[in-house]
Amino acid sequence: MRVVDLLEHTTGWDDMHLREYAKDAPGMSLREALDYDHHSRISRWRPGTRMAYCNSGPAVAAYIVEKITGQRFEDYVTQNFFEPIGMKTATYFQTASPPLTTLYHPDGKTPYPYWNILYRPAGSINASAKDMAAYVQFYLNRGTVNGTQVMPASSIDRMEIPTRTWAAQQGLKTGYGMSNYWSIHEGFVYHGHNGGVEGGLTEMAYLPDYGVGYFYSINAGNGDAFEKIGKAIRAYVTRDLQKPTLPPVASLPANVSAYAGWYQLDSPRNEMTHFLERLLGLVLVRFDDGKLLASTLGGRNQVSVPVTGAQFRDVPKKGLPDPVATVELLTPNAKGQFIQIGGGTQTIKRIPTWLAFAEIILTAWFVLAVVAVLVYAPFWLLGGLSKKRRRPEERWMRLWPLIAVLSLAAVVVIFMLASDDLISRMGHLTGWSAAFFLATVDYGVASVAGAIALWRAPKQEVRCWVRRFSTAVILALLIAAAYLAYWGVIGLRTWA
Secondary structure, X not given: OOHHHHHHOOOOOOOOOHHHHHOOOOOOOHHHHHHHOOOOOOOOOOOOOOOOOXXXXXXXXXXXXXXXXXXXXHHHXXXXXXXXXXXXXXXXXXXXXXXXXXOEOOOOOOEOOOOXXXXXXXXXXXXXXXXXXXXXXXXXXXXXXXXXXXXXXXXXXXXHOOOOOHHHHOOOOOOEOOOOEEEEEOOEEEEEXXXXXXXXXXXXXXXXXXXXXXXXXXXXXXXXXHHHHHHHHHHHHOOOOOOOOOOOOOOOOOOHHHHOEEEEEOOOOOHHHHHHHHHHOOEEEEEEOOEEEEEEOOOXXXXXXXXXXXXXXXXXXXXXXXXXXXXXXXXOEOOEOEEEEOOOOEEEEEEOHHHHHHHHHHHHHHHHHHHHHHHHHHHHHHHOOOHHHOOHHHHHHHHHHHHHHHHHHHHHHHHHHHHHHHHHHHHOOOHHHHHHHHHHHHHHHHHHHHHHHHHHOOHHHOOHHHHHHHHHHHHHHHHHHHHHHHOOOOOOOOOO
């Protein structure tokens, strides 16, 4: 692993675990913070191949700065960047005086406590809007402030260009550079970064070729409002600008037929949700009429046209087409066949067609089983109130699947209800996280118990259609339990 991997997020590490997010770390040194939990810093693939956002990477890079300079990282940044740039209020710590802004829960009334983030270098800067305007100008002037070169222009250039992913090595320039990424809105290509904490969202972006940029933040977690504000700002700063010229559409590469097929995400940010993303994120890639067509199970269809070599640019249904390439067909290697998508930040891997169909069919089977249990349960429960309709020999083979499904529903409900304070509720051992843990265990136990009850039920005393129905339902629940256990969801201790 190289230092550049820490900054371009190509370490292969999982993002911070909930336990790390939930740690309130006022006054904790960077070394103490890095020693708090090592488990998220394990490479899931060879560093320098795929990009997956990871907040602990910048923290490790900052610790290297401390080792080289002999200074605390926050002091080094203040002396060498904040002060020369003119960011007078900027600090990595909670200020002694009351902040001008309070972050609120979705109700708009209940404030969030100040978050003493464990890895401060990853996103703990407090600064005024005026200071952030100076920061945007610092990028637009290519590192020069009031005639003084605070950072070489070549370093700003380097920050904006990714180099480490397979796609970057093949020549794709869009993606995530050194804590600076590309984003495309209405035909314009921006550089910058955004961020969010509980109760707050923020974005800094600029157009280096035009000399304009912006910064804004809101003290709420309302993504829709945040996007509407950003759209209005971008429309204003680009109102008199000439859009970049679109590169001409090229011919499809000769070998594109080899890339047609099913793909799955191969660079997940959070390993905890990988089990869900790989199923819901299935992508079918086709080539037709000189275009690349990527379709998801949710019905989203992305059209991309070839630009040069193995690179493509997106042509969305709404809005203007992208003026730069954001998709790359990666050269096959020993690890498989891949395509870089998502603005150069996501890597998808080709899987056999039979595997894709198997996952789709098994997922549909599981969903139908859950629905069938919920629909059927009221009838046999009410029927059990009558002595004539009671069938003790069928009781447990019907009851255990219902318990399993209710346990799974509890998992979803607990997670949703805890979302207002997800980090504190699930990142510590609380009633919320304990209930979540127990609900996942209950699902696994009930699924296995249902299979045992079905196997032990006397065939001659169980109606044929009930046995067949229970077999189909219990088998689906059992397969799902095995899948969840494989991905560590059964017995998941979110606080650990």
